[in-house]
Amino acid sequence: MNSIAPELIAELKEKKEPDKGLPPLELKGALVMRFAPNPNGPPTIGSARGIVVNSEYTKKYHGKLIIRFDDTDPATKRPMLEAYDWYLDDCEWLGAKPDEVIIASDRIAKYYEVAEQLIKKGGAYVCFCEQEEFKALKDAKKACPHREEAAEKNLGFWKKMLSGEYEEQEAVLRIKTDITHKDPAIRDWVAFRIIRTPHPRPQVGDKYVAWPLLDFEGAVEDHLLGTTLIIRGKDLTDSETRQRYVYKYMGWTYPETMHWGRVQIHEFGKLSTSGLKKAIAEGTYTGWDDPRVPTIRALRRRGIRAEALRKFMIDLGLGETDISLSLDTLYAENRKLIDPIANRYFFVWNPVELEIEGAEPKVAKAPLHPAKKELREIPVGTKVLVCQSDVDILKEGERLRLKDLYNIEITGISPLRAKFIGTDMDLVKKEKARIIHWAPPDGLKVRVLSPDGEYTGIGERGIEKELDKVVQFERFGFVRIDSVSDVGVVAYFTHK
């Protein structure tokens, strides 16, 4: 076979190895995609999926990527002023710099225009029903009295809505769908409501009282922006059916859509943006980049590479099933990137002093990285620090190796004492003695902030030169050196 038709073999192989990760797209024309967050908090790991998947497709198919801030709720999901920049910053970090940035609250007038046209076409009406009253009617597949009002009259009501003559809850603009639609979620949905709370953006402030809901704002924007493909969470699947009514009235073409299921991360559980906001305000977390928090900022601070996060997200694919995953895979991905470049250092947490008899002061030499020749030098006297967790399993008389230093025999547990017994590696090779790491008593104070708490101890000198770099604390894990000061070094735990 190989000799008669090698190209067939190649073709078969190609079929067997389709695009790993994201499914290929069947495009009819140019690709325009958007990522549309509400900036009511910083981008989370969940946002990263949207950012990465959208950008991956637009990169692959030479499309256009738009980031659109859906910030049309000044009250319930109130936008956070800093978050706009955080999104742009994290997008850029993730290699997803958008071609265009749109802020919905700057474009309210455009939504008003469409609303007016819809009213004129008889596709929308101002409804004065109380919420429960309308729900009862809707559930019974019955129209409310306002539904049949003439377009002219509705136009008048609409103008009053805009000029602030109605209070909150008093009037809404509804899109006329099919009041008997088999799915109650579709029946005459709300497009605009009154909100008296000023918008946090000073450019907008109290300029408007009639605010569009997401389904309306998104419908208009996706048309205006020329979006050709929408990928979003499956919680928004019904939006498509609702929005299609607007598109039908206006004679627009609806974009293609794809949806993904909910993602839950084991390590973080069910943390909502509002829940996090509260926990931060209460001081449970130190901020939006606390290592225990599922934001992109936190991962960055911990030394996770954008490349690893991208691959992680792409490998998830686009399933509609809800998924529940562990960050282990992300860590494994990241480890592949940082292990070859991270320098190695000793860090002793919960240090215990160990006095060594018969040891001459010397300078220990250890490789900066196991694959490289460069050495780091650590001056040692007759005392070293070792981890409490190593001491816990130590027995008197045990012989062991202090890594890159020399061999000792334990002569006492408390206080901890040992005697120098040589430098020969045979102790490890023939006697299978344990090797533990250590630090000089006059080393650097180090604090490591990790998702499961804080570790404090002493690290060898040299760590202070690695500011902002990811290093490996041997037998501990990878950390990013976050700050270096007189009081010591602060590191953020990356992963094992």
Place this chain on the structure above:
RNA sequence: GCUCCGAUAGUGUAGCACGGCCAAUCAUGUCAGACUCUCACUCUGACGACUGGGGUUCAAAUCCCCAUCGGAGCACCA
């Protein structure tokens, strides 16, 4: 309750549009071993799945039906 959607190893995923190349891919995980002056890395090996039941067919992970389980929407949130 009404309306949609989904289900492949512990986890995530490929395969499903067009049934046979599938005793099912890849990654991660776990365990064992090799290497190593780290419990890291690397290498080797092992473990582990088509939700269940019917049907169609020579042939079903793939098509059809039912059941079960899971999720989403039914907001003047996004």
